[in-house]
Amino acid sequence: MIICTRCGSPNEDAARFCVKCRHKLQSSRVPAGADGGGSWDRLEKLTTRFSEKDRTELLRMAEACGYSMVVVATIVFCSFYGDWRPLYAVMVLVALVAWYRKL
Ligand SMILES: [Zn+2]
Numbered sequence: 001m002i003i004c005t006r007c008g009s010p011n012e013d014a015a016r017f018c019v020k021c022r023h024k025l026q027s028s029r030v031p032a033g034a035d036g037g038g039s040w041d042r043l044e045k046l047t048t049r050f051s052e053k054d055r056t057e058l059l060r061m062a063e064a065c066g067y068s069m070v071v072v073a074t075i076v077f078c079s080f081y082g083d084w085r086p087l088y089a090v091m092v093l094v095a096l097v098a099w100y101r102k103l
Pocket of ligand 1: 004008018
């Protein structure tokens with residue numbers, strides 16, 4: 001039962017307007033948006049945090065991928081010229097950078 005806020009008449013739960021004064025009835029139940037909004041905000045914050053972590057992870061993976069590509073490019077370059085000395089330098093450099101970046 002819903003009590004009209006304007007005239008105080010009792011109305012059916014399903015009624016949207018007061019039977020006596022036609023005033024729009026406010027359901028005693030909590031509207032879907034009130035609590036749902038709060039949990040949605042929490043969920044959104046959680047998703048943002050997750051996606052941010054994922055983004056960092058992706059960037060890190062892209063960075064590692066870039067380093068491996070540099071190594072592969074150097075291997076191709078070295079095998080083309082038959083001189084493997086630059087590879088050692090690049091490997092040391094990449095290893096140092098990877099260690100420094102904690103990959
Ligand atoms: Zn009323």
